Each structure stands twice: as C-alpha cells, then as structure tokens.
Amino acid sequence: MRYFIELSYFGKAYHGWQNQPDSISVQEVLEENLSKVLRSKIDIVGAGRTDAGVHAKQMFAHFDNSEVDTALLKYKLNSMLPKDVAISEIFLVREDSHARFDATSRSYEYHIVQEKDAFSRDFAWFLKYELDVEKMNEAAAILKKYTNFKSFSKSRTDVKTYNCRIDHAVWKVEDNKLVFHITADRFLRNMVRAVVGTLVEIGQNKYPVSHIHEVIESKDRGMAGTSVPAHGLYLTRIEYPDNIRID
Numbered sequence: 001m002r003y004f005i006e007l008s009y010f011g012k013a014y015h016g017w018q019n020q021p022d023s024i025s026v027q028e029v030l031e032e033n034l035s036k037v038l039r040s041k042i043d044i045v046g047a048g049r050t051d052a053g054v055h056a057k058q059m060f061a062h063f064d065n066s067e068v069d070t071a072l073l074k075y076k077l078n079s080m081l082p083k084d085v086a087i088s089e090i091f092l093v094r095e096d097s098h099a100r101f102d103a104t105s106r107s108y109e110y111h112i113v114q115e116k117d118a119f120s121r122d123f124a125w126f127l128k129y130e131l132d133v134e135k136m137n138e139a140a141a142i143l144k145k146y147t148n149f150k151s152f153s154k155s156r157t158d159v160k161t162y163n164c165r166i167d168h169a170v171w172k173v174e175d176n177k178l179v180f181h182i183t184a185d186r187f188l189r190n191m192v193r194a195v196v197g198t199l200v201e202i203g204q205n206k207y208p209v210s211h212i213h214e215v216i217e218s219k220d221r222g223m224a225g226t227s228v229p230a231h232g233l234y235l236t237r238i239e240y241p242d243n244i245r246i247d
Helices: 026-038 070-080 133-143 191-203 211-218
Strands: 002-009 055-064 085-093 105-113 166-174 177-184 233-239
Touching (some): 002 026, 026 070, 026 085, 105 191, 133 177, 133 191, 133 211, 177 191, 191 233
Parallel strands (some): 055 233
Antiparallel strands (some): 002 055, 002 085, 105 177
16 A cells, blocks of 8 residues: 655755765655654655755655554654654555656745844845845746756756746745745756756846846856755645545
C-alpha cells in the first residue's frame, strides 16, 4: 500500500531535503523516524528537492508499507521528529501514485525585508537598497512567455530538459515584506533563487526590464543574477490530481 505524507519544515538546520553523504537532510530525519515507528527500513520519495537552508510550508513524500493507522502514525512521528519538522497529514493513495512525477504544479515564495529586523533574520533576506517593484513585476511577467530556463539552472545538473511552464510570477508587498510568488509545473535546481537575483538587479536599476529577454535567450547562467540567500525561500504549495487520493 502506498501512502503520502504532507509535512512542513524550517530549513536552517538541514542541508536541503535530499539525503546527503556527510550532511543532515530532512529526508534522512524523516526516514529514520518512520523506520523506527514502523519497525522496518522505510525509504521515502519526495516531491522534489530544496536547497540547504530553504524552508517548506508544504512538502509531500510517499512510502510503501502494509496497512497502518495514519492518525496514530502522524501522532507518533510528530512526537519523535525535531521541532523544525512537522507532519500535517498521512493518507492512502493509489498504488501507482508518485509524489514527484504526479505533481502538476509547485509554488514558491521569496521574502525580502528592507528595514533591519532582528526577528526576521532567519526568515527573510535583508536588502537595504531601494527597489523599483513595478519594473520587477514587468520583468516577472515576461517569464511566462518562455519555456527554456537554462540560464537560471545550477551548473553541472543532470536534468534531461530545461523546459518549465511558469503560470504565475508576481511581486507583492505583504506585512512590511516584499514577497515574490511563482508557480510552475516544475523548477530547475536553484532556479527560483537565480530568477529572484535577476529581478532584483532590474529593480535596482542595474538593467532595463528588457534585460530579462537577453538573460533567458542566452541560455547562459553567467548572464543571470546572483543566487539570493536560501533562508528567504519557501516551498509553499504542491498540487496533485484530485483522483490520486483514496478516502
């Protein structure tokens, strides 16, 4: 039987989602505790990967096991997991369901604060420079006109395609923060942080709005902006087909 786990985590203490040989990951912590509760070696498959220090308000993973009491499993896991990892729900899905390949869209937010705030240093990027949000939104809208985003992909990645469909990309002012919202069918490694870095450079008037065309069409990571700090980035939502779940 296959189960989905919905969880969230604060990423500061972890070297990303995916297992690493010499660093602690969210996947490792979850697998270890799940295996203890179920008294057998359990491997989990995540909906994707997040970089070191990135947070997730919503993440999904799947695992296979015989029938379990999902409410009791959730309770036991939350009792054992570190305080920075929380299980929201565990539910039964179709046998052929896949946390990564069945996801139809993913959404991220990037948070920027522009006044020094002692309480947001681990939750948002402090950027003291003035930004032209209107220009940043003009450039963000252009992203939806393209599909190949090699320019924003981490170097030496093993992906088969650099194509993504961006459905939503906009900057908003929320609670004294500047928040970038982006939704796509998939993302490349480091893509959101590189996109934000590029848009911020346009917002600082280092480049005109049209620069975004040059960056994307160059397919050259060196043309894009600096990758912004990980602690301002949040995976916020992952969508699946309605019929994936067995109630």
